[in-house]
Amino acid sequence: AQSVAQPEDQVNVAEGNPLTVKCTYSVSGNPYLFWYVQYPNRGLQFLLKYITGDNLVKGSYGFEAEFNKSQTSFHLKKPSALVSDSALYFCAVRFYGNNRLAFGKGNQVVVIP
Amino acid sequence: DAGITQSPRYKITETGRQVTLMCHQTWSHSYMFWYRQDLGHGLRLIYYSAAADITDKGEVPDGYVVSRSKTENFPLTLESATRSQTSVYFCASSSIAEVNSYEQYFGPGTRLTVT
Numbered sequence: 001a002q003s004v005a006q007p008e009d010q011v012n013v014a015e016g017n018p019l020t021v022k023c024t025y026s027v028s029g030n031p032y033l034f035w036y037v038q039y040p041n042r043g044l045q046f047l048l049k050y051i052t053g054d055n056l057v058k059g060s061y062g063f064e065a066e067f068n069k070s071q072t073s074f075h076l077k078k079p080s081a082l083v084s085d086s087a088l089y090f091c092a093v094r095f096y097g098n099n100r101l102a103f104g105k106g107n108q109v110v111v112i113p
Numbered sequence: 114d115a116g117i118t119q120s121p122r123y124k125i126t127e128t129g130r131q132v133t134l135m136c137h138q139t140w141s142h143s144y145m146f147w148y149r150q151d152l153g154h155g156l157r158l159i160y161y162s163a164a165a166d167i168t169d170k171g172e173v174p175d176g177y178v179v180s181r182s183k184t185e186n187f188p189l190t191l192e193s194a195t196r197s198q199t200s201v202y203f204c205a206s207s208s209i210a211e212v213n214s215y216e217q218y219f220g221p222g223t224r225l226t227v228t
Contacts, residue, residue: 032215043203043219044156090156098163099144099207099215100171105155 004091006104019081021107023074023091032094033074081111119220132191136204144207145187149200194227
C-alpha cells in the first residue's frame with residue numbers, strides 16, 4: 001500500500017539557515033511524489049512534484065526536493081529560510097492506478113527571526 | 114476564476130442533526146475528494162469520486178454520505194452528526210489529463226463544530 005512518513009512533528013530553524021523537511025515513502029510501482037504547504041486557516045497549496053526525470057525538483061517559493069530512490073526519500077529543502085516559510089508541510093504519494101494521494105501527518109516548520 | 118469553493122466556511126451544529134457541506138469546482142476536473150484534518154492525524158480521506166455518479170470510500174467513511182450528480186459539485190453529508198466529527202473539512206479536485214500529473218487543488222476548508 002502507498003504511504004509516506006514524516007518523522008519529525010516540528011522543525012525549528014533560524015531565519016537565513018537551510019531548511020530541510022524529511023519524507024520517506026512506500027509505494028507499489030513508480031512513485032509520484034508531492035509536497036504541499038498549509039498556512040494558518042487556509043487550504044493546502046501545491047509546492048512541487050516528482051513524476052520522473054531529474055532527481056532534484058524545483059518548485060514554488062524557492063523550495064526544492066530531492067528524490068532518492070535507494071533511500072525511498074523525498075526531502076523538501078530551501079537554502080535560506082524566511083519567517084514567512086513558517087507553516088505546515090505535507091508530503092504525499094499517489095496511489096497506483098488513480099488520482100488518490102496518501103498524505104503524511106505533516107511537519108510544522110517554525111522559522112525563528 | 115473561482116477555482117474550488119466550499120460552503121459554509123464555518124458551521125456549528127448539534128449532535129444528531131444532519132449537515133451538508135458543499136464543494137464546487139470550476140475546472141471540470143474529473144476527480145474530487147473530501148478530507149478531514151485533525152491534530153495528530155494529518156489529512157484523512159473520507160470519500161472520493163473519479164467522475165459524476167462514481168464514488169468510493171476512503172480511510173474514514175463511516176457516518177458520511179456523498180453524491181456526485183454533476184461533475185462540478187461534490188456535497189458531503191453527515192447524516193447524524195457526532196462530536197467526533199468536529200473537524201476541518203477540505204475538498205479537493207484533480208484532473209486526469211497527463212499534463213497535470215495528478216496534483217490536487219484544495220478548497221479553503223469548512224470548520225465544523227458539533228456540540
